[in-house]
Amino acid sequence: MLRENKSRWPHRLRQVSIGMMSSLLLFTTLSIPAWADTPAETRTLTVQSGSSTASVNGTSYTIAKPIVRQGVLMVPLGVFKKAFGSEIRLEGENRVRLLQGPHTIVLVLDNRVAWIDGKKVQLPAEPTMINGTLMVPLRAVATGIGAAVSSDSGKLSISLTVKDKEDKPDQDVINNSSGKTRVGNSYYGWSINYPSWMIVGYGTDDESGTAFNDATGRYYLEVHSSTQLVELDADDLLEQLLKEMSDSGDIVLHQETITSGTASYARAITRDRDGVLWESRQYYANDKVYELFFADFEAAHYKDMDKHASLLGSFKTTYNRVDKSVKDVSTIVDGLREAGNEEYGIWLGVPAGWQMNNHDMLYGSEGEGYVSVSVTSAPTGKEGTLSAWSEQLKRWMEESFIAGSYEIKGLTSVEVSGVKGQVQEVRYTYGKQWITEYEVMVQKNGYRYYLEYAIPDDRKEKLPDLQKLLDSVEIDYEIVPSSFGRIGGEEFLIDKTQMRSKSSRAYKYGVDIPRYWQPISDQFELSPVVYGFAGGDFEISAQKDTAADFIVSSLKRYYNEVSSGSGNSIKVLGIEHITFAGVPAVSFKIHQVKKGIGFTTREIIFESGDITYTIRTQLNDANATPMQQAALERALNSFKPVE
Template identity: 20%
Template sequence: MNKIKAIICIIAAVAVFTACFSNTYAADYEKMNIELKIGSGTGKINGNTSKVEKPYIENKTVMVPLSWVVVAIGAEINRKAGSKIEIIYGELNAELTISSKTYIANSESRKLTAAPVIKNGSTMVPLEFIKENFPVSVTEDTKKGDIKIILEDDGALTDLSFLTGGISSKKIGNSYYGWSLSIPSGSRMVSNNYKSNNIGIMNESRNLYLYVSVEYKKDMDLEALFDSVDMYESNIRESKLDLKADIPYFQYTALSSYNEASRVKVFEKGEFFYFIEITSDDEFITPEKLMTDKYYDNIVNSFDLSYKGNEKGIEDISKVKDGRAGFYNYISLSSTSKYLVWSMDIPVEWEDSSSFVDPMSTSFSLDNRHYMKVTAKTIDEGADLSQYADEIKKHYDKYFNPKIYSYIGSDSMTIAGLEAQNLKFSLKYGDNVYHVDELYFIKDGFVYEISIYLSEKDYETTIKDFIDTVDKMSFYTVNKQKYQKDMELFESKYSGIRVSQQDDIFKYVNKQYSWSANIPGYWQKYSYYDDSEISFVNEDTAAAVTISAVEKDSYYEADSIEEALGMDIIEMIYEVKPAISITNERGLQVKNYTYRIEDPEDNIYTTIIFKVLEKGDYTYCFKSQMYDLNATDSAVAEVNDIWKSFEMTD
């Protein structure tokens, strides 16, 4: 990966991380639905099913599993010496004692109608404990045995794979990444991602937010990262780089456009960059105060990189066990529709490299030459797995470029305890050859497509780790009827619209901006803010055409038509310059910008062409993109035919 892309990836990762947490605090609080049934060993969280100790009724008191309920809500539960249990949630600090009706809540003694008990290893408590101590509404139907708990304020919890809640120690640490930090009294952890390398802490009373992020250095060094800060942080007040410190670091202060003051300190140690940020939107706290005030300075300077775990007074928040981290995959179709479908223990070296475009797919990468993609799709009951795999092979044979794609073979196997089909093929990009294993299997109404891409030269030494990881997958049942309904809504909102109901060529006319083009009816149309820019995509070949109309000499905030069309972004990220030519076509002068991108590090091999021409009040751009993998003769000809049909009308 070149330096510019490495800088962008690291800065963007941290920027997205902090932005997500900043927005979380002011986010619309989503309701969480928790469902239990008397005598049933299964419970539901937002429709997702999991096993629980069976709730029961004793002496008219409903008893429910403590840990399952409060952890779902987002609380922290700690087993203390003897028979005491501590529960922390926001400002609540409660202590229960097994076999005692009396408990403590924020230093106040209270009484339950029944004492907590241990049953089959689970602590069971009266439902009233949940009612009285959490922001929930509870409905009970004792005749049917139904219990519904609705969390009105879920503590800004947006993903149930995050463990959030109060913090019982004055210091927290991460034994895997080797850091610790002193935190203000009354703080609570609002975010902790699946491998605990991104942590968010909030202290409401002091209006403070703390973030700790650990990122692999990849091809970067601290000085290069420091030099890049000014490019992406336009509101910096002051900055400092110290490469001679025992642990080299740089730090800076900034004031955001939302008047949030922040101080960021970045350390370089071993294979990681460590980011510690303190932020406040209090109007009386300036960036300078975060740097000079002893209170804030002590917090930042308490960040230590020698923690190894098992140290008294430090709460270890690491989720990594035996070098692996549990990844729970939620298919998020809307802000209120999240479905837990599968989970697996991922080697901590793997990065979650998923895009936000496709909620059904999740990707993990060891590096740019070793990665895996997991896709879960609904499938009709009784579908034939062999036929499903055969159809995929036919699709590849038809739409993949034979200069790159070579079929190797297929067989059947058992994976994750299920019958699976395995399709094998190779992809040749320049001097790099990849061996691809695609696994297909069906579980609980979903068909799983797992694609493992490995460099051919070390395929034999790396495939086992990927297969072993998939083999230990866990699966969860979802409400299929509700899921299907939500999926239909999602697709209607985000999917493109067919150009025509028929597959034949369709003359598409843009009356507002006076142009037309002949588009195959099976292509998908995507429009943005208005019809000044419309994209057409062939989902089989990934070929894309975008037609834009920009009013002459009005490039919005851009300095040139090239910048207005996004060419500068391509040049910056891929460090390429276009081949420029001028042609005369249909009586008009056409300026052609051809970008040839060959990025062996990220396996991006594609050609992007901008055709720019003027007529009337507008500058028009016909942009096309074709990836080498799909650049068959017929796919290229199809795009050329669209260009030939493009007309600007008066």
């Protein structure tokens, strides 16, 4: 189960800033000639260390200068797209996929580990960014896509037979070299023409936003979709679009609504703070708002954006699954979306409708279950065995849920990416419905890989079973040992009696916090400070401009109003005048039931010096074990105002 009382899901990316964009445009120094469409032919790319001139079949063009690093010739990755029509896709912040015919190469920035046609290899030098351009080892990448490499008088020649040549990047022509004429997302239901310059870039974790750029760094396009159940007309869309532009500080150069044709939409052309011209559009269809943001870094006048009308006008709020000429950027297969974190070498499939957080490897939706994945260093000695690990998890359940609120179903063997582990099945309830949780444990090379899959009873028929989820998991167990040292252990499993001291100079207090509590807002020089744990939370609020008497009278009035009347789910268990932290205080104890979950809240209000403090604790009935209650009492008793 989530080890905090409240889950926090990421918000979607609305628009990429220029600063972020510079990291997406990997190929910024390439000046490319036009290539004519021809039948299959052999192309030869020739490059030389230290020379910004390259040639393809004798035609010269300018590239970022190749360099020698660690004895290896490094070239801009973009030359493979322009010379041979290779498809380049950015995946995450530091992972790049290059596709050429039947060959696929996956590169990771600043890492010698790569994958060529699914096989893990060690590169002679790591891909790296130099002056905004991604440089890669020439020979390794060239041979990986099936090219022949030869040298003559200090020049390297790379020869490869390809079917079609690339078109000029500043023309909105169709990308015939890939066999696709359109690109889109089958899950979110949109598509657009697929020009030859278009490189699929990094998008949002849940794929609701997708970015594209070109090899020269001139063009940039984003497509977003978001749920909107209330229908919006073109005027509504324009109002919404202009507000976004205003909030981002853009200057609006042109605005209009288009109501003719198959789809109505709003259109605006703006200049951002960096002087870049953007065309933005919004459409409403399928209970969604679709947004397009297109930048031309060489456009000087708003009318210059008209030349891109054929591309932007090709956008449709539909996706034809039957049409094989449409490239699908969605990774959804059999209801599962591709997820994971390349830093840890972990990939898996999660239900398509869930919110995504690849950074923390946390996936799910409120009330619909979740998957979380973590990697930590394994303890040494007898505590580092799988059996000891499963016993820790059992003990955690016993300390976190009262009897009758949980069941431990059993332990079975499992295999994850070729490594044997075990899965513990447990069931628990916070008070309303039962949840089945699978705790998957695998150890390899001194590290623990832990996957937690929770399924509410009313979602069992709609979510994949454990085996289907595990079949989607791929773990490269060599990545963590090669990139990490010791990684902190699982905080929620540590001894619940361990405490850590915290203090606030701004609000003049000190307090001891149980180490197993997870910080939600732990900036002690700010207010409030909040910690969470299974079934509860702890909050300290400090104010310098509000008297304690005012807060107390307001709470009394509020609880009197909400607890009066028959059938009310809120009950006042007591209001007491007490001594707390050496000063007079008022303590409220309230029990209520919300969404079928019963819990008790305690609020203690008092003044010390010029500061009024409110300390609030909350604990679900199902989680009110002696261990949890004792942890709350230790934190409360440790609070001390300081001068």
